[in-house]
């Protein structure tokens with residue numbers, strides 16, 4: 001992918017994305033035109049006009065030959081095919097919608113207006129760093145610990161430049177239907193906190209990059225070189241003290257960790273951990289959170305340390321910590337110079353040597369689209385949906401989802417390796433599967449209705465818009481923290497050109513931008529619809545029953561619903577599938593990692609089985625059109641770098657996603673008259689589809 005899209009949380013996405021990252025190149029002696037049982041036909045140069053194509057020998061080649069020969073790898077990519085086209089389409093759609101008619105919908109209009117404020121460099125440069133300086137000056141006025149306490153307790157959350165902790169809602173591990181307020185340490189400069197205890201060359205490098213950034217930003221705010229140096233040293237000293245010991249519990253987001261009830265503290269316990277720091281008063285008076293009975297404390301030792309270090313002596317360090325992090329948080333909504341300094345700093349931290357040089361003249365046609373998403377992902381989604389979706393498509397695809405789920409009941413029903421007990425658990429997952437098609441059914445949870453800011457024409461500024469959005473975010477955070485936990489909330493945006501299954505909510509997400517381009521058009525035949533969107537949906541649902549997804553129950557909790565015996569049989573089937581892929585080679589001397597691919601490969605197989613069950617019920621179903629459309633979805637052209645990246649991907653290579661999947665089923669083999677002795681043939685006892 002060329003452009004980064006902001007994805008919020010954990011959905012396992014379906015399409016593999018080949019980036020422009022360089023991969024290890026192999027030695028020149030390799031003969032890429034060899035392979036077992038098929039040559040890697042996706043690799044550039046392996047298919048020519050003279051290459052013979054026979055459906056019984058290599059179906060993917062036979063079905064896709066013409067398209068492979070016509071594919072051209074676009075500039076900036078390592079591969080060509082539907083995935084790239086979809087990503088390019090999403091980019092083109094995004095650009096067009098900010099230049100189309102002014103939207104009527106309130107939230108869509110916010111995104112639209114924000115884009116023009118973002119790209120209004122004349123106003124941004126005229127305002128410069130003045131609003132940030134004003135906020136920093138308030139912090140400079142903090143002369144005692146009492147002043148600091150006053151600042152934390154009485155400055156409304158959205159008006160504080162920065163804080164020592166972060167608060168967010170999360171699922172209550174003791175009562176999964178409810179939310180609980182989670183408190184955790186604030187962000188530090190260096191992500192790997194161990195660097196603060198024993199600094200490596202990487203830590204030193206990052207420290208220098210940040211020091212240089214702040215030297216320049218603080219100069220813009222009017223500080224002398226010496227003052228700037230001192231402020232950075234103070235801030236860094238504070239971060240080092242705060243990270244002086246290993247966290248008692250890792251700052252991990254692993255599922256085991258997030259389900260840990262040991263992190264829950266009552267109100268009194270929290271007060272006892274941190275009596276010096278006005279944590280609860282700040283949460284309630286400044287942020288507006290209600291008094292709660294209990295809290296989730298990500299790393300209790302963090303608050304103990306904060307309590308110890310919250311002293312008069314450390315005041316200058318804490319003050320500078322707030323100011324410097326405030327700068328880091330706001331530089332990108334200030335003037336051009338601040339924006340560039342921040343972008344260059346972050347690219348240097350990521351060792352992103354390929355980051356394109358920033359150019360003010362082309363900003364509005366390049367980076368601005370991504371920058372709108374940073375704060376206004378949902379309003380952008382609204383704008384996207386207003387422009388590119390039709391409720392009739394949502395209805396058609398939703399019906400398709402229901403049809404596919406119905407077929408899955410049949411698959412589970414006939415699975416002969418599971419007992420009734422396990423079967424009941426699998427049914428329950430289907431019963432509770434949340435279906436998220438194109439865009440949310442209700443926009444209410446994503447609404448920015450209360451946000452208002454003046455547009456460019458009305459004389460507004462990006463800074464004012466930024467502040468208005470901040471206020472909204474705070475309000476939303478407070479309203480979500482107490483009350484029911486909504487696990488149906490979308491964790492990705494509809495303009496994401498992909499689809500996915502999220503085991504932690506037991507839900508599938510078919511984003512609107514996935515149903516574009518070659519994947520979907522309202523005029524396509526049922527056969528094409530089943531082969532493209534249908535197989536995609538069925539693939540995602542099957543992740544509920546793959547090796548990872550099967551660890552989660554109907555509610556998205558890690559919870560075993562398998563009998564010991566059934567689980568053993570399931571693992572054995574997975575092993576057979578791994579061995580099947582391990583026996584293949586894209587070219588001689590190159591192995592596949594079947595272990596890595598088993599989840600995605602089994603999802604492809606279950607998906608195809610599901611669609612074939614549906615097809616069997618249809619009159620005059622055009623199997624040839626269906627199988628060709630199925631193959632077409634995976635037609636691609638890879639450079640050797642892309643092929644090397646695919647070898648590490650969890651998805652099998654595209655030609656295998658066609659051939660290895662199709663050869664599992666008699667419906668396919670019989671239709672094309674494929675029998676023993678044909679390369680596409682797989683004997684029933686050698687088949688590896690798990691479901």
Ligand SMILES: [Zn+2]
Nearest residue numbers: 013014600603
């Ligand atoms: Zn998948």
